[in-house]
Amino acid sequence: MKKYCLATFLFWLFGGWWGLHHFYLGRDKQGFLWATSCGGFIVGWLKDFSSLSRYTEEANEKYPLKLSRRPSMFSEMHRMLAMLIFSLFYRMIVANAVPTSVPSYNLIVLFVAPVGTAFGAYMVSNVSHISLSYKYPLIGAYVSEALFGVSHFMWADSNIILVCTVTCAICLVGWRERQEKIKKTKCQRFGLWFVLGLIVLGLWGSYFYHNAEVYVEELDGNVKLSHVFRVYFASEKWAELKEVLLDSTWIFLETGDFEQVFDRFSDDVAKSEVRNAFRVLGFNKDVEIDDISLADLKSAYKLGAKKWHPDKVSDPEKKEEAQNRFMEINEAYMLLERMIKRRMRD
Template sequence: MAAKSSTMPGKKSIFVAYFMWLFTGIFGGHHFYLRRDRHAFVWWTTLGGFIVGWLGEIFRIPRYVREANDDPQYVEELARRVIQNKKPPFSMNRFTGMLMVGYSWAQMTMFAIPPDSFWGINLRYLNLLIPVALGLDKARRQVVKGNKDKAKTEISVCDMDDSKAKPEGVWTVGNIGNEEGSLKWPLLGAFAAYPIRYYVFDDSIWFTIMLLASACAFDSYSKRWRRTPKKKTHNVKRVSILATCACIYLSLWCSYLYFHGTITDSEGDEVPIYEALHHFFTSPWWLDVKQCIAETYQYAQHHGWYEVWKQIIDLSDPHGEQNAYRGIFPAACACELGPYERLKAVLGVNRDSSQSEITSVWRKLSRENHPDKVKDEAERRAAQERFMEIQQAYEILSNSKHRRNRRNKKDNSDEINI
């Protein structure tokens, strides 16, 4: 019994709720804190109810906190409202928000459907899911706004834990908070108005008619008070469910951008994103990268991933040795500085040159590029910069040689001890 009670959340703080409302409010962070997960998800998908809903909550946070804490005074007030009203009363704020969110989600579902055949399959029949998405959004908004009027949001925690990730989630989402209703009526209203799209080709008109039909059906025939509260769920389960819902919503955005998005090339021509991606994955650059990844994987299979990591560290030049060679040996062009063998062909030195050879080259270049030999002020400044580069490069290479010598001495001493 004690273990069970330890997993239950404690009392919620008004200060923390306002803090999260201010900094994470448009993403629903304060609602997640108050265990209003569906409300949080709606705010995340609509950026705080199109900002307007987020701003309007500034005076409702104390009531949300009382709901989350099961405040006795609030519970008594809710019971009195349930007795006075046989059915939850109509709320214009809730109804308007329901239409706005439903319109947004239904539009997103429609745009996510490929307009043309995809892999030879015509997916236009998926447009029949638009009324389902619409009904889901309306019911979800019903929850959000339902908590604004006469709601006990202790029940509006993440109730998506049952079979609620299915299409039947329309009915479930419409049953959070202090209100509940059946799935049948909002779906019947949406599907009854859906054929209008074949006679009215303006999306804004037939979408609005379908929204009104579904919302009115739910509000008139399906809505009723919730009598029994839902059980609270563990935070891990809440996060996993919200993450799943977020992935589904983001997949709609990805589908919309993939099939309907365009990019503009350097000549000002618009190219569909799906065509650009197809050409990208067949481009020489990507094929080279793919080949490089395959070779790296094969190398790791034979030598181990630690050797791959060592190669990455060496190529990143953490001590600046490769750049130092560029500073000391300016006669070598950029293309000659890649392999150190080319440095030897150009100047007779390479990375394995001794300290005395590097010192000799450094002294020679220091004399040739000394600023005192230049009379012109502009040329003297350039010579001074060049002189400083040579000094810095010499210092880096000298330190590198000293480190290498210390490692060699240490390895030799270890062998002798063995």
């Protein structure tokens, strides 16, 4: 089916960050790279604008049947740079997905990370009219990992870059011109990239669940992101928010007025936040923001912080609960402090 430059431009303009223009032109590998890296880290999406007509022409012509080697690496430096970036990117995704708490974490990373390195180099190598077997980057990744990774077991950044560079260089040996286009149905194409997309999302999910951390100023340290979410979803604050969401949904179904729903939702969320803050700091449930002063708030905060400060809890089983309560107290204090200061300014 013939491809049109105008359609390519529209896909680039409205879906370029997800690689829609590449999927439209049959450049599925580059489309997947863009979809998983926000348009090639935005730079690739911008660069594509000057190449849309060439991409469309290539999509409408058959590749030569003659099999020949690619030019030297110096004539393909832009591709070499892209291979290095994406091999580093996918290696990072795979390595970060391994939970740091598992036994022999470093050995597992040394074993599975080359798969990500090879995948990034392979995908870039096969963009457009280039063809490369997956064995070349995979062998290159494991060989270079054995040479440089083991020499520095904790993986210095310089060694990671060296591994990826050697992998990309080995890929050059296997580059060939593609003999002919491989025909696949739309269902086959969609199924393949959908499954690979789910795998990438799963790897990101493993990272955020097991390894991602956020700095908590009140605790002067890092806390697992999954722990923060568990605490939030187990709190009364989330229970109230669920009720607000349910009420807003029923209002929308009854009235269909989005503006009314939004106003009601914003008002209910604000009231819910305030009620939760009062409860956390130990105020009476009937108290209003106009009934307390800044001095009252500071007094309640000091009492709660003194009781639940993690440094004052020696029992390891209760320390986690103390951290959670201390974070809630700080959040409640900052919210009410902003409201009282705004009232005083008004």
